[in-house]
Amino acid sequence: MKKPHSSPQAAADDEHIDDTTLRGFTGYYMKRAWNVTRADLAATLQPFELRMITFSTLILIVDNPGLRQSRLAKALAVERPNFVAIINELEHRQLITRDKVPTDQRAYALNATTEGHDLYNTAIAAVRVQELLLFSALDVNERQTLIRALSKVESKKARAHR
Amino acid sequence: MKKPHSSPQAAADDEHIDDTTLRGFTGYYMKRAWNVTRADLAATLQPFELRMITFSTLILIVDNPGLRQSRLAKALAVERPNFVAIINELEHRQLITRDKVPTDQRAYALNATTEGHDLYNTAIAAVRVQELLLFSALDVNERQTLIRALSKVESKKARAHR
DNA sequence: TATTGTTATACTCTATAACTATA
């Protein structure tokens, strides 16, 4: 199962590292690419004092006014408890408002403020530029296939729920 | 820049959520697919009391006996301080040994024990099965393109280092 | 001076149990 090694007990410092076994796992590529993407996106959003999740949340609130927290959390695949701090953050920065739902005293309807809309526009523009750069090495076919493959992986889990 | 909404102030509970803006970002697909992959892989490794990073580290040590911590940390894209606990964990479980390097009193050479080799084999077999299932919806071309695209994204950052 | 391994620390992300107030 193991491959033979030229120097079985000590690899020299400048020697090439054998990662062929690791490269046999698709998850290894996903982790490394995601780490790069995550750090790059975080750096892009930092000037706006946004994290990835607050950015995504703001987008969904602007595009879907009046949504409840639980609906939004589910759409973003965030556990409800973790979503509270995210909504708090956006609300305290006056980017969104928590409005009582008349028909259900338990629930809040989320809406974006004018400031929220403005930040939505500027942050989206910045991230679009960032993604253009980050994925510039991919041709159109690679990009399409990447997105399709990632979608399939995600929905695979939804079906094969353990 | 915004799209019109059928109901501008309140989206009904059973209404479809508009995520077209989010779906315009490749990073959104990557995050969601990675979350699924990460959770699936973690569940697969849990019976072996391995995390993703201890699994990857064990593989590189088995395949590259005698490597130093710093070399290994760099190869795995882990910050050196965070790597200490990882090596400690593998050492305490007697899966690897930390051996003094004769030519450099500061450094440790890492080698896998017999137990480490055994766990390497069984864990790899389990993860191979897991990946077969997780990526079964992808055809050969999609898989190849996915890996190539992910590699390009990763190396893109290496070049465009901020 | 620079490097190896280390400690300490902090922030983020993810996940679960349990509470409250409503339904």
Added chain:
DNA sequence: TATAGTTATAGAGTATAACAATA
């Protein structure tokens, strides 16, 4: 009973500053 939002908590991942021992 069930649901919406919440609190508390814990584990894991990631990142930086600073130190001791050695090169």
